[in-house]
Every structure is written in structure tokens, then in C-alpha cells.
Amino acid sequence: MSQKKSPRFELRSGNVDALLLALNTADLDALRDDLLSRFESTPDFFSDDVVALDLRRLEHDGALALDRVIDTLATLNARAIGVVARAEQRGWAGEFGLPLLDSQSRRGGRDEAPRESDPAAPADGAAQKAQPEAEAAASGGNGKAAADIAEIMAAANAAAAPRAIPTLLIDKPLRSGQQIYAQGDVVILDLVSYGAEVIAEGNIHIYAPLRGRALAGVKGNPDARIFCTCLEPELISIAGIYRTAEQTLPADVLGKSAQVRLADEKLILEPLRMK
16 A cells, blocks of 8 residues: 555644543542532533543542443533543553543643642542643643653753744634633633633733633643633633632622632632722
8 A cells, every 4th residue: 555645634643632530539429429510500511522531549449330420421511532540440441442541741740630729629620621732722632742742842942042922812702612722821802701711821811701711821830820800700720720610709809800820729819909
């Protein structure tokens, strides 16, 4: 068979935008109850998101019926696409029709499951997106090959002058299901609706109501911030530390001008003084 390059397709390394759901318990009945109670009332939260199941925190030595978790995610409008597991879990984890994935950070170390801002809440990992590469509404994530390539490129360019990244400006409303990705800061001048998502490596400025999801500093920048003139989010996140609408926001920031910043790995929500 000819090995010539075909103009009809292209095979290359790439990244996939996915959520990482970390399982902290082997009690699948309790896990199902928690997932349904948390997300069943917001059916557009996942919006056909794809999810990888992270089993590495489990202390349970035996096999689990992961098909039950897969079915629960399907009920919530999310699709399981793979499993991240320790070496001793891989034998049984691969029996449920999902590929075994390797989750690795862009800095070369293995990922930990995402952490929630409230230390009293279980870190279910359902709110951290794998980081995209394209600038707008596109793909991204943690592929091992892509992470290795990014590491090599970063090392090769370490001595070069940093490239100025322009601020991305959005002057139209973001509807449910839309996603914006900025390699630097992003400024949004209109409504971010429920089910919409704003992702930035830098800061996020929203001069309108934020009712969807906003994730700043997605490549691990703890100094990134979120600024908003009407804070009503489904989810806010900085450098992987997140908070969902399940945790009621303080009265002095809910529906008001506010900023979100990170301090000691906790999200700090503060009123914005506009005068």
C-alpha cells in the first residue's frame, strides 16, 4: 500500500478538551446520589462534555462496576471517554469499554485530581477542564505526547524574549454551549449565559452578568483573577481551584461587582469598588 500523504485526511498528535472526574469513594450508590443531587437540577451543566474517570485516589483494592458511573454520567448529559488509573487498577479498569489514559501535566509531572476551593467539600474533579490549545471555542487538554512536545518547545524557547499576547475582546453575548479560550487576558462586554464557558490563561474581565463558567489561569497561573460586574456563576476557577453554584456566594458579591483571586490555594471573593 502506498505510504504517500493523502490530501483527504491528516493524522497528527493533538489534545482533547475533557473533564477529569476523580472518584474518592468505592461506594457507587453514594457516589451516584451525590452526583445526581449536585447536578441533576442543572441539566445544562455538562452540555455533552466528555469525562475521564480518575481512579487514582481510590484506596479500594477490588474491582468496581464502572459501568454504573458511566450510566450516571450519561443521565447528567456527560459522556465517559476513558479511565486514568494506577498500574494495579488497570487490569479491571479496562474491562468497561473505555481506553486507559495517561494524565500528565504540561510541566512534565503527573496530574493530581482538581481541588475544590472549599476544603470541607469533596474534591470530585468534575469542574476542571483539560487546557485547550486553540484560542477560541476549540480543543485542548492533557495528552501525554502533546505535553512532552510542549515541554521540549518550552525548554528550547526559554532564552527567547516572551511573545506579547494581545487581549481577546468579545463584544457579543455568549450563549449556552459556546466556549471562548484566550491565551492571555480576555475582556467580555456582554452576557455570559448559563452553559457558556470562558477559559483564559490570564485574567478574565466581564462587564456584564456572568452566569456560566469562568476559568482563569488555566495553565497554572495563581496570579490570574476574574473581574465581573454581576457575579452569578455556575462555576469559577483560578489555576484549577474551583467553586460551583452549589456553594452559595456571599451576599456582598452575589449579583454584584466582584473580583475573584487565589490566596493560599483558596478562592477569595471580594466586592469591586466601582467608585
